[in-house]
Amino acid sequence: xxxxxxxxxxxxxxxxxxxxxxxxxxxxxxxxxxxxxxxxxxxxxxxxxxxxxxxxxxxxxxxxxxxxxxxxxxxxxxxxxxxxxxxxxxxxxxxxxxxxxxxxxxxxxxxxxxxxxxxxxxxxxxxxxxxxxxxxxxxxxxxxxxxxxxxxxxxxxxxxxxxxxxxxxxxxxxxxxxxxxxxxxxxxxxxxxxxxxxxxxxxxxxxxxxxxxxxxxxxxxxxxxxxxxxxxxxxxxxxxxxxxxxxxxxxxxxxxxxxxxxxxxxxxxxxxxxxxxxxxxxxxxxxxxxxxxxxxxxxxxxxxxxxxxxxxxxxxxxxxxxxxxxxxxxxxxxxxx
Numbered sequence: 001x002x003x004x005x006x007x008x009x010x011x012x013x014x015x016x017x018x019x020x021x022x023x024x025x026x027x028x029x030x031x032x033x034x035x036x037x038x039x040x041x042x043x044x045x046x047x048x049x050x051x052x053x054x055x056x057x058x059x060x061x062x063x064x065x066x067x068x069x070x071x072x073x074x075x076x077x078x079x080x081x082x083x084x085x086x087x088x089x090x091x092x093x094x095x096x097x098x099x100x101x102x103x104x105x106x107x108x109x110x111x112x113x114x115x116x117x118x119x120x121x122x123x124x125x126x127x128x129x130x131x132x133x134x135x136x137x138x139x140x141x142x143x144x145x146x147x148x149x150x151x152x153x154x155x156x157x158x159x160x161x162x163x164x165x166x167x168x169x170x171x172x173x174x175x176x177x178x179x180x181x182x183x184x185x186x187x188x189x190x191x192x193x194x195x196x197x198x199x200x201x202x203x204x205x206x207x208x209x210x211x212x213x214x215x216x217x218x219x220x221x222x223x224x225x226x227x228x229x230x231x232x233x234x235x236x237x238x239x240x241x242x243x244x245x246x247x248x249x250x251x252x253x254x255x256x257x258x259x260x261x262x263x264x265x266x267x268x269x270x271x272x273x274x275x276x277x278x279x280x281x282x283x284x285x286x287x288x289x290x291x292x293x294x295x296x297x298x299x300x301x302x303x304x305x306x307x308x309x310x311x312x313x314x315x316x317x318x319x320x321x322x323x324x325x326x327x328x329x330x331x332x333x334x335x336x337x
Contacts (some may be wrong), residue, residue: 001019007055018120029067035334036059040061062125084123168234310332311333
């Protein structure tokens with residue numbers, strides 16, 4: 001099987017033919033249909049993941065079909081269409097795992113970072129960390145839902161979204177666009193924050209009622225005029241910690257600033273406004289298997305899929321190189337015939 005391999009930091013992926021692996025205890029073999037290319041994959045190659053092991057097969061936005069099961073696996077059955085996510089394994093017995101928050105497990109393992117992922121024609125995955133793919137979702141377009149979709153959906157939930165919420169989304173890229181569409185589908189009112197007005201038309205088409213261009217106005221000040229008290233929830237979907245921090249005082253009392261995107265710079269927030277208004281801030285790390293089930297079910301029910309560009313596996317270095325230069329556009333998804 002053709003496989004792309006990350007051998008070291010700051011090195012391009014190499015390609016080789018490997019034997020199709022066999023699933024072990026508690027594992028399934030998945031013939032991969034598609035694998036999205038995520039900025040986390042670029043972070044891996046740029047050395048931003050000290051927990052990474054090399055060599056490694058990147059990729060964690062995986063869809064495919066179970067073709068074999070290992071010992072002890074009764075589910076999912078061979079022939080099941082499944083998705084696999086950023087979280088690839090956990091200890092299964094700590095308090096977090098037992099309550100279904102495996103993403104918080106201190107001994108979790110990350111797909112494509114610590115265990116081989118989806119930049120290959122087949123992958124061996126833990127049976128209890130794959131999720132059935134709803135029949136209503138196209139498996140190629142759905143691949144980015146396994147990370148971008150899950151992260152956006154779960155960030156909204158962790159931030160306490162309700163049908164009466166005023167939600168501000170920073171950025172309209174892969175995660176941001178999905179956050180906008182999910183928030184609108186949940187009944188919330190949505191404002192979008194961008195650097196310029198270039199993405200305003202697209203944001204409004206997705207259902208945003210307000211657009212704030214930071215080149216023209218202070219985003220926090222603009223948010224404070226929203227119904228006279230600000231946003232209940234701000235989702236940062238950009239790779240900039242400072243962009244998130246700049247919006248904090250645009251929160252309404254008891255509001256949440258949730259970072260599902262961030263940069264390497266520290267998060268610095270003014271203390272007094274947080275004290276006076278009981279403001280909250282957190283970084284949301286993707287989600288657990290039950291969160292992905294809910295994300296996929298919601299996406300299927302509301303017809304929410306990202307716009308994608310299908311590519312071949314051998315094109316992945318070019319795509320990652322363009323991402324490193326700040327190139328944007330539709331989410332690139334590796335497809336396997």
